[in-house]
Amino acid sequence: MSTLLEMSGVSVSFDGFKAINNLSFQIGEPEMRAIIGPNGAGKTTFMDIITGKTRPDEGRVIFGEKSISLLKMSESHIARAGIGRKFQKPTVFEAQTVRENLAMALKNPRGPFDVLLYRKSAKGGARIEEIASEVGLTEHLTRPAGELSHGQKQWLEIGMLLAQEPRLLLVDEPAAGMTPSEREHTTDLLVRLAEKHAVVVVEHDMEFVRRLNCKVTVLHEGSVLAEGSLDHVTNNKDVIDVYLGR
Amino acid sequence: MTSVTENMVSQGGGARKSFIAQNPSVLWFLLALALFTLGVTVLSEATGSGVISTSFVKTLGKTLCLCLVAICMDVVWGYCGILSLGHMAFFGIGGYAIGQWLMYARTEIIVTQSLSAAAIPPTDQEVVDAIGTQIFGVVGSSEFPMIWAFSDSLFLQLLMVIAVPGLLALVFGWLAFRSRVTGVYLSILTQAMTLALSLYLFQNDSGLRGNNGLSGLQNIPGFEETSQATLSIVFFWAAALALGLGYVLFAWVTSGKMGSVVRGIRDDEARVRFLGYHVESFKLFVFTITAVVAGIAGALYYPQAGIINPAEIAPIASIYLAVWVAIGGRGRLYGAVIGAAFVSLLSSWFTGGSAPDINLGFYVVKWTDWWLVLLGFSFVAVTLFAPKGIGGLFDLIMIKRTPDRQGDYGPSEGAKRAEEGSVDVEDVK
Ligand SMILES: Nc1ncnc2c1ncn2[C@@H]1O[C@H](COP(=O)(O)OP(=O)(O)OP(=O)(O)O)[C@@H](O)[C@H]1O
Ligand SMILES: [Mg+2]
Numbered sequence: 001m002s003t004l005l006e007m008s009g010v011s012v013s014f015d016g017f018k019a020i021n022n023l024s025f026q027i028g029e030p031e032m033r034a035i036i037g038p039n040g041a042g043k044t045t046f047m048d049i050i051t052g053k054t055r056p057d058e059g060r061v062i063f064g065e066k067s068i069s070l071l072k073m074s075e076s077h078i079a080r081a082g083i084g085r086k087f088q089k090p091t092v093f094e095a096q097t098v099r100e101n102l103a104m105a106l107k108n109p110r111g112p113f114d115v116l117l118y119r120k121s122a123k124g125g126a127r128i129e130e131i132a133s134e135v136g137l138t139e140h141l142t143r144p145a146g147e148l149s150h151g152q153k154q155w156l157e158i159g160m161l162l163a164q165e166p167r168l169l170l171v172d173e174p175a176a177g178m179t180p181s182e183r184e185h186t187t188d189l190l191v192r193l194a195e196k197h198a199v200v201v202v203e204h205d206m207e208f209v210r211r212l213n214c215k216v217t218v219l220h221e222g223s224v225l226a227e228g229s230l231d232h233v234t235n236n237k238d239v240i241d242v243y244l245g246r
Numbered sequence: 247m248t249s250v251t252e253n254m255v256s257q258g259g260g261a262r263k264s265f266i267a268q269n270p271s272v273l274w275f276l277l278a279l280a281l282f283t284l285g286v287t288v289l290s291e292a293t294g295s296g297v298i299s300t301s302f303v304k305t306l307g308k309t310l311c312l313c314l315v316a317i318c319m320d321v322v323w324g325y326c327g328i329l330s331l332g333h334m335a336f337f338g339i340g341g342y343a344i345g346q347w348l349m350y351a352r353t354e355i356i357v358t359q360s361l362s363a364a365a366i367p368p369t370d371q372e373v374v375d376a377i378g379t380q381i382f383g384v385v386g387s388s389e390f391p392m393i394w395a396f397s398d399s400l401f402l403q404l405l406m407v408i409a410v411p412g413l414l415a416l417v418f419g420w421l422a423f424r425s426r427v428t429g430v431y432l433s434i435l436t437q438a439m440t441l442a443l444s445l446y447l448f449q450n451d452s453g454l455r456g457n458n459g460l461s462g463l464q465n466i467p468g469f470e471e472t473s474q475a476t477l478s479i480v481f482f483w484a485a486a487l488a489l490g491l492g493y494v495l496f497a498w499v500t501s502g503k504m505g506s507v508v509r510g511i512r513d514d515e516a517r518v519r520f521l522g523y524h525v526e527s528f529k530l531f532v533f534t535i536t537a538v539v540a541g542i543a544g545a546l547y548y549p550q551a552g553i554i555n556p557a558e559i560a561p562i563a564s565i566y567l568a569v570w571v572a573i574g575g576r577g578r579l580y581g582a583v584i585g586a587a588f589v590s591l592l593s594s595w596f597t598g599g600s601a602p603d604i605n606l607g608f609y610v611v612k613w614t615d616w617w618l619v620l621l622g623f624s625f626v627a628v629t630l631f632a633p634k635g636i637g638g639l640f641d642l643i644m645i646k647r648t649p650d651r652q653g654d655y656g657p658s659e660g661a662k663r664a665e666e667g668s669v670d671v672e673d674v675k
Contacts, residue, residue: 051520079522091517093510100506110522112531118503164521 002065004029004198005050005168010059012045012222019045020056021222029167032194034209034230035202037219038243043202044088046219047170051085052078063168080110084166088173088202090153094146098137098156101145102128105160127163134189135159150177158189168198175208187211206230218243265498272497275580276490283486290482292475300475304550305594307482309587311547312570314489316586317496317579318536318543319567324576325500326532327512329429332436334563335443336411336537340544341554342447343410345460346394347403348549351467353380354398384458391453407545408538414439415537416530423526423533428515437561447556459555463548478550485546489583492539496579499535508532509577569625575637584636593617 005027012020020042027033035043048054050061052075061070063081070078079085092101106124108114132138135155140148145156154177161169171190175183187208193199194214203209209216209230216233218225220243226236233239266273288294290303298306315337322330357376361368368376379388396402422435450456466477500508507528510518515525548554567586574585595601596617604611613620628635 053516053520074524075516075519076522076524079520085520087517091514093506093513093517095513096506096509103503104506104510104518105521110524112504112527115507115523115528116499116504116531120502160521 002028004031005061005063007050007061008059010049010056010061012042012049012054012056019222020049023059023219023223025217025224027168027198027200029198030194030196032191032199032212032214033201034212034214034216035200035219036204036206036209036216036233036243037225041219042222043219044172045222047085047172047200047202050078050168050170051075051083076110079164079166082167083170084161084164084168085170086154086157086161086172086174088176090150090157092145092148092153092156092160094144096145097142098132098145098148099128099141101156102131102141102159102163105163107163107165131159131162134162136185151179151182154178155182158186162193166197169193169200171199171201173202173204175203175205183208184211206234265501269497269501271578271580272494275493275583279486279490279493283483286482287479290475290479292473292479300478303475303478303482305591307478307485307550308547309590310482310485310489311543311550312590313583313586314485314492314543314546315540316567316570316574316582317489317492318540319571320574320576320579320582321496321500321508322532322536323568323571324578324582325505325512326508326529327515328529328533329433329568330436330533330536331433331561331564331568332440333536333540334567335440335559336415336540337544337547338443338554338559338563339411339414340407340541341548341551341558342454342460343403343406343541344545345463345548345554346397346454347400348463348465348467349381349460350377350394350397351400352462352465353377355467355470356380382455385450385456387450393453404545407541411537411541412534415534419530419533423529426526437564440559440564441561444556444559444561447559454556457555457557459553459558460548461553463554464550464552466549481546481550485550488542488546492543493579493583495539496536499532500579569621571635573624573628573635575635578637578640580640581635581637588636589621593621596620 003026005025007023007025010020010023011018023042023046025046035046037043045054049056050070052070052073055071062068063070063083068081070081070083073081093104096104103120103124106127108118108124128141129138132141135158137148137152137155137159140152145153148156154174158171158174161171174186174190178186183205190199190201190212201209201212203212215228216230217227218233218236218239220238225242226233226239286298286303286306289297291298291300315333319330319333322328322333354373354377357373357380358368361373361376374390375388378390382388382390390397396406418436418439422432427435446452447454447459448457454460464474464477466472469477499505507518507523510521510523511525511528518528519525566589570585570589571582572585573589574583575581596613599614601613601617603613632638634641
């Protein structure tokens with residue numbers, strides 16, 4: 001396992017409020033990592049920094065074998081470099097069909113002329129079918145995404161993430177709005193993905209995290225409070241104080 | 247992950263339908279346009295019974311050009327979400343570019359004729375000087391400004407019809423999109439662009455004859471013997487052809503994956519970025535290609551109008567364009583065509599004095615004065631009560647419901663609630 005992403009000494013403040021405070025983080029490839037922490041701990045902001053949505057005030061974020069710095073790259077460039085994201089609030093293109101959503105995410109050249117001259121291929125179509133069956137949306141391919149239920153939108157966004165074939169997957173609260181069996185399916189899917197990719201999962205549900213069976217990082221007030229196995233961190237006194245004890 | 251079965255492969259292949267099969271409206275539109283063109287042809291003075299006067303053929307030909315620029319506006323605004331209030335500038339530039347050649351070449355013919363009577367044949371320089379005096383006399387000059395360098399070449403001026411709007415849009419768009427100016431600020435910038443251009447052209451030393459503009463454009467050099475009746479129907483055909491080609495081009499751009507990305511940018515550009523698309527390049531592409539086609543539409547319009555002056559590029563022109571598209575129905579190409587045709591024809595009917603005045607007893611409603619008020623009210627009414635515009639009627643006919651979009655597409659859902667706080671917390675989230 002080699003290091004894929006390394007973040008060190010990163011700080012971000014919003015109007016003087018330190019949302020991320022001297023945070024350091026590393027993930028290898030392949031690896032599964034769960035991030036837990038109370039509301040406002042900075043979990044989503046952490047993902048915003050990696051994906052280029054938020055610029056940190058200080059610190060380094062480097063990615064890949066060539067150790068490229070993500071801080072100078074635009075959002076789209078970062079995405080093309082191989083970092084995919086599922087948002088906390090499912091964000092899909094509601095006016096477009098499930099198939100169109102997936103097709104847009106499909107890993108293909110992204111330039112305007114590439115897209116303009118793109119021809120639908122049997123291979124691409126098959127890939128969409130494959131992903132749709134993976135996320136249980138085969139029957140809904142022709143429906144506008146806006147008609148889907150909250151849970152189905154979550155699935156669609158996971159499907160879009162799969163379609164991008166990223167090296168690093170940032171998954172923010174994937175199980176919200178899902179039934180228990182869907183949650184189980186999600187964990188299975190994530191565990192399988194983590195066999196080849198780097199996967200970071202933010203989740204509040206401890207049962208969900210337990211099933212991921214991976215190293216856990218606890219964030220609190222923008223920095224790492226504890227790191228290790230789930231049992232290790234849940235027995236940590238600081239963690240109990242700030243998070244679990246409440 | 248699950249293995250790919252044979253069945254799936256064949257299903258995937260089935261998704262690959264022809265362009266026309268996926269966009270049946272293109273065929274219907276082309277059919278309607280062809281029938282319309284045929285109808286006008288058999289009724290015109292030059293090629294048919296003469297029921298339609300030459301001036302009305304010109305009006306219809308001009309309307310087709312307006313429909314073409316409305317399609318451009320729809321692609322930029324309705325599909326890509328960029329409310330450009332400057333696209334008529336590109337239309338005007340196209341008109342000026344072709345107008346320069348038309349004026350130069352025609353004046354050259356007149357000058358050569360009048361000088362040929364002289365005892366000594368005139369030198370080339372004398373001819374050019376005489377053309378300069380003829381064209382720039384109105385602004386107290388006889389020198390050819392730099393902008394007229396290519397005016398003696400039809401080919402180069404035609405190139406400018408495409409190149410000048412294209413380059414202006416490219417530079418302007420690059421500056422604006424790169425710094426991620428969006429929404430109202432971008433609209434204001436585009437207004438500033440068209441305002442600056444028209445103010446510049448209003449100056450006598452702009453080199454394009456100030457507020458006189460370019461005139462006599464209906465006289466096509468080399469076709470002095472051809473009647474206006476014939477010229478009008480030829481330009482009408484050209485405009486119809488351009489509209490048909492433009493429709494197909496933009497139907498292609500807005501369908502398939504490109505259409506998907508472009509509409510995605512309209513609805514949530516940040517999300518498109520996180521999928522790895524460089525949103526700015528896509529916007530620049532859409533902005534520039536529509537500017538080029540707008541320039542072509544202008545180059546076909548002004549020879550039919552006969553005159554172009556800087557007032558044509560005034561900010562209000564681009565606002566009207568947005569109104570047409572809104573009334574016709576954004577986000578569908580035929581909606582833009584319907585809006586432009588309907589409103590501009592209605593406008594010329596009302597302002598041309600053909601509409602009967604309404605006598606209210608205490609006040610006489612003169613449509614020449616009140617038409618703009620009516621148009622303003624219609625715009626407000628459409629925005630509030632029929633955000634899909636006239637094109638939305640087709641949904642009723644087809645009984646195909648397109649999903650209602652919120653936000654910039656008419657009133658937001660919140661405004662329709664009976665009272666604040668009457669919804670579930672779940673919905674608010
Ligand atoms: N753009 C912003 N402007 C100002 N404050 C922000 C911004 N983004 C995040 N914050 C603040 O930073 C802190 C961390 O937010 P963040 O969304 O990262 O928390 P989180 O760990 O994802 O919480 P949750 O579990 O609720 O999703 C919060 O206090 C939030 O209010
Ligand atoms: Mg969060």
